[in-house]
Amino acid sequence: xxxxADMASFWLYPAPLEERERGVSEAxxxxxxxxxxxxxxxxxxxxxxxxxxxxxxxxxAYLLNLIIEDEERHQTVVHSMAxxxxxxxxxxxPADAIEGSTTLTQEQARELHRLTRKYIDxxxxxxxxxxxxxxxxxGYYRGLFGLLLKVMIHDSEKHVMILEFLRDxxxxx
Ligand SMILES: [Fe+2]
Ligand SMILES: [Fe+2]
Numbered sequence: 001x002x003x004x005a006d007m008a009s010f011w012l013y014p015a016p017l018e019e020r021e022r023g024v025s026e027a028x029x030x031x032x033x034x035x036x037x038x039x040x041x042x043x044x045x046x047x048x049x050x051x052x053x054x055x056x057x058x059x060x061a062y063l064l065n066l067i068i069e070d071e072e073r074h075q076t077v078v079h080s081m082a083x084x085x086x087x088x089x090x091x092x093x094p095a096d097a098i099e100g101s102t103t104l105t106q107e108q109a110r111e112l113h114r115l116t117r118k119y120i121d122x123x124x125x126x127x128x129x130x131x132x133x134x135x136x137x138x139g140y141y142r143g144l145f146g147l148l149l150k151v152m153i154h155d156s157e158k159h160v161m162i163l164e165f166l167r168d169x170x171x172x173x
Contacts, residue, residue, distance in 0.1 A: 031085045034081055037078050
């Protein structure tokens with residue numbers, strides 16, 4: 001476990017100077033791309049909020065709000081990636097960086113690994129249940145309930161993806 005990300009491993013393990021310099025400039029380019037993306041996400045969010053402010057349509061307002069919640073999360077995710085990379089480039093460890101050494105005991109790591117497997121199964125069960133519900137909801141509110149269930153299936157698939165990554169990360173604990 002505790003596999004370092006590519007860029008982090010670059011600084012953790014000695015490499016020839018030339019290789020190290022190439023790594024830094026690549027990371028700096030990536031950081032610039034993240035920073036630009038962070039600005040785009042901010043602009044997106046501002047636009048959505050402006051639309052929502054004048055929206056007198058409850059269904060539209062509700063749905064736009066779902067998007068805004070996602071956009072807020074996108075912003076924090078991009079911010080965390082940028083902070084992590086910036087920390088690696090500057091040899092610092094910002095509080096909002098994602099990478100760091102673990103203080104989990106082997107037993108705690110095993111327990112977390114067990115929980116990830118349990119929740120993967122539960123998320124998959126949840127997806128099956130939502131899919132069944134879609135059939136009985138298809139006619140409600142011109143398909144609104146069907147849409148919301150599909151959105152939740154999408155979220156659950158995302159949760160499975162995240163948990164599977166974590167499970168593999170913790171596998172050799
Ligand atoms: Fe986004
Ligand atoms: Fe979930």
